[in-house]
Amino acid sequence: MNNRIKLIRNSVRLTQQEFADKIGIKRNTVALYETGKSGISDAVVKLICKEFNISERWLRTGDGEMYDLPEDRTAAIVADLLDRDSPTYDLILNILDRYQQLDPKSQEVIDSFISGLLK
Numbered sequence: 001m002n003n004r005i006k007l008i009r010n011s012v013r014l015t016q017q018e019f020a021d022k023i024g025i026k027r028n029t030v031a032l033y034e035t036g037k038s039g040i041s042d043a044v045v046k047l048i049c050k051e052f053n054i055s056e057r058w059l060r061t062g063d064g065e066m067y068d069l070p071e072d073r074t075a076a077i078v079a080d081l082l083d084r085d086s087p088t089y090d091l092i093l094n095i096l097d098r099y100q101q102l103d104p105k106s107q108e109v110i111d112s113f114i115s116g117l118l119k
Contacts, residue, residue: 002036004059008052013087023047
């Protein structure tokens, strides 16, 4: 689970301190989790999942998809785009802008690549 904690933190582009602040724990506790030197309580697992929309199953076992997105993924993405304070706001805008500049064949290649990553 320690590698998945670090993967979550890096994917949302937070320092250990920022990650710790979001879930109400100490920075050194995050470091201990990420290095596998400390076990993670059920309460902290639930906090991480709730705060970052992470699948609890994925966090505990590595099975399934990382994110526990609502059924309407488009609504979730739009909500994130509207939240300028979101750590992914600029990234999503950049990806959308560059994707729209691609020719249809290149867009198909990107779509295929992403589908492969999700399998």
